[in-house]
Amino acid sequence: MSVLIKGATILTQNDARQQVHGDLYIEDHRIVQISKKPLSVEADFKIHGTKHLVLPGFINTHTHLPMTLLRGYGDDMLLQDWLTKRIWPVEAQLTKKRIQSGAQLGLLEMIASGTTAYLDMYFFEDAIARITEKAGVRAFLGFGLLDFDTPEFPAAELFPQCEGFVKHWKDHDLVTPVVAPHSTYSCSPETLQRALEIATKYSIPLHTHCAETRDEVYDTQKKYGMRPVEHLKHTGLLRQGMILAHCGWITKSEIAEMKAAGVAVSHCPVSNMKIATGGFAPVPELLAAGVPVGLGTDGAASNNTLDMMETMKFTALMHKNHRWDPTILPAQTVLDLATRGGAACLGAQQTLGSLQEGKTADLIMVDLHTPHLTPLHDACSHLVYAARGTDVSTTIVHGKPLMVEKKFLTLDPEKIMEQAQKDAQELTS
């Protein structure tokens, strides 16, 4: 398949953050040419880029995709109430069919708002993988592990099932399997180590929640005599390929440990602010230390969207406000987190996160021709401070257009929204 985008403003997000006004040509799954001069090749899709930005697709480094079904079901509650009264009772009723329904809805929202790759952590990940493959989105799918039964498998079957999932999806174009022990408080050291064994055996990433709340830090300290990061180091999981979600309650010396170990961090500002855990990743310090940082929406149940544009604005403003310093995390840095940073988190910086000839064609187009993006002084500022997910007009993953000029090409939005509404009502009634 080939795609030609004509006459757009291309934010390459390459090392020089070069902007090119011109054409971009895609063949198969790669970017073949970025040119200031008009290209006159034939292409299966020819897309007009006037008054549009072209940029790398957003990489959402932490979500629980099927929880999209629970968007708006339980807000403004204390974390423990929310989990015990809303989330867990519903999760106990999850079925493969409902997981597929929620995942499809999430994929639809991500395609619509310009996310081309996501890192998930949940259950029924094989079902999520199949739906994702059909939708054409790139996914890093974390097979959720606990000490006890999951909604999908009894505890005794978890590890063989996890290994089977990893083996099946290991060399897929779009899906990368990930081993995802839930956290240090829901996984024993033995569970963590068995997770590590699978990740090591197949050379795939690890993903876990880390230091999201103060309670978690205190509990881990009480149980193991160590804070979460140290405990992860002790159990061997603090290593290259590990992506830690949240890191809201970490210290400067832990940042040094994280850098030395080569782990990455997914920063989830909207979820942290909404659940009001009081903590959020110290992004300026992490970046200064050279730790890869990406942005995550977390699940729609605690956000309540999967909109990476919104997450960018919250990222910039949360840290400025917290430091009383408007110069902290300028727009370009935040756009980097949502694109290059996400790619670096996932160890995919060679192929994803910027637009360069030879790199994989995961990219989006943003329509600037709208009142709230007028006038145009600075494209990067608009993306972080003024745009919203719905300004994305075109989404291309692995060289394949998934949405062109707002029209979905791989998913049926009407059918998915209808089914999601039905399943959500059943789940919560």
Next chain:
Amino acid sequence: MSVLIKGATILTQNDARQQVHGDLYIEDHRIVQISKKPLSVEADFKIHGTKHLVLPGFINTHTHLPMTLLRGYGDDMLLQDWLTKRIWPVEAQLTKKRIQSGAQLGLLEMIASGTTAYLDMYFFEDAIARITEKAGVRAFLGFGLLDFDTPEFPAAELFPQCEGFVKHWKDHDLVTPVVAPHSTYSCSPETLQRALEIATKYSIPLHTHCAETRDEVYDTQKKYGMRPVEHLKHTGLLRQGMILAHCGWITKSEIAEMKAAGVAVSHCPVSNMKIATGGFAPVPELLAAGVPVGLGTDGAASNNTLDMMETMKFTALMHKNHRWDPTILPAQTVLDLATRGGAACLGAQQTLGSLQEGKTADLIMVDLHTPHLTPLHDACSHLVYAARGTDVSTTIVHGKPLMVEKKFLTLDPEKIMEQAQKDAQELTS
């Protein structure tokens, strides 16, 4: 003119926060009927409400409308640098034509995102009033007063010009004149008192910036031996009809003074976080004390949008995060601030802020049939946590449709955007 909305979910925002599934009929500028049973009257506009919410239009209680031209021109800067290097040099070049251009762009964005009334503070307010009247939006227009020349008038002409403006617009259907001394640091006690005289003589509101930054508090204390609120009290301006923008650095005893005096507060979370003054209105304490609170976007130069949906989400999350308490400012309270609260700030609670038979028909429709608003568990949650300005499909002010199903009826978006881009480039080149 008459409008009939059929089969919608109507969030009345009345005292009982009643939701009605049914029809709403408007004649001239009033809501005539809200009915669970289908109405079969004839109407000039008949709008289908399936999968739509109907709610009171948003009331933006603090902005500087023409600064929409400076959206994205100067981000991530220290306040003083931003003012001296970006904003003031441009403001020195303002002309009536450019003001009109920026105001039109702002009106277009507000209509598109569901704001039906706004409180402005700027210069050239007569020009803004004329453009606003043409656009059909409701406006409370604050004639900006300083000790020195404004971009429009020499200092000596300011007060007669202000009084002329007030007299001209006093009994207009859509435009209410407001006297707006800029702040305690840019206005002497004499300027404040002369402003007060005009407001008192014509029984119109007053609007000023108050305690936005710590520097302002320290400077006022140093100069007058009083903090800003006390200084306003001393000069007589702390009185019914005064709307104070920001109030980021106020004390509990000042809140008691404010309540006793009958002043209202405009909370501007996005601008406060972006400029990173460290302070923002203590909304829970203000509400507990019974002070009317509305939400404001502030100017697009420091936001960078006029999107009240976004401001609602920032309001809820900022305070939850700040207090480590997710139960603070629940969705319904925040929706109240953006509608009923704004009306109370402006002394217009008898006519605006809720949908009731006999009240003024300032209302909007929100399209729920989109991935990021699916499924629907709770309409109020969606408005605050998941919707964005672009989900507004229809905007009606004073009974007159300004946008129906995304089509603008009073403004020409293409012409306005083209002109704004041109003027913005001229201003900043």
